[in-house]
Amino acid sequence: MTDKKTLLVAQLCITFMMALSMSGIMGLLVMGPTAEWLQAWPRQFITAWPIAFVLTLFTGRIGFAIAHRLVHPTA
Known part of the structure; x- marks a missing residue:
C-alpha cells in the first residue's frame, strides 16, 4: 500500500498532467x-x-x- 503523502503528491502530479492535456486538447x-x-x-x-x-x-x-475487483475477482 502506498503511504498517504506519496498518494497525495501522485494525485497532484496526475491531475496536473491530465488537466493540462485535456484542457488543451x-x-x-x-x-x-x-x-x-x-x-x-x-x-x-x-x-x-x-x-x-x-x-x-x-x-x-x-x-x-474497482480495479482490485477486476484484477482479483475472487478476493
Whole structure:
C-alpha cells in the first residue's frame, strides 16, 4: 500500500498532467489551432486542475476498488 503523502503528491502530479492535456486538447477541438485557443488554454487549465484534484479525492478510492475487483475477482 502506498503511504498517504506519496498518494497525495501522485494525485497532484496526475491531475496536473491530465488537466493540462485535456484542457488543451478539448479547447483545440472546439476552437481549432488559433491564437484565441492559445490565449484561453491557461485559464481553462487553471480552472480544470483544482476541479480534477478534488474529484480524485472522491473517485480515487472507488477506482482502486474497482480495479482490485477486476484484477482479483475472487478476493
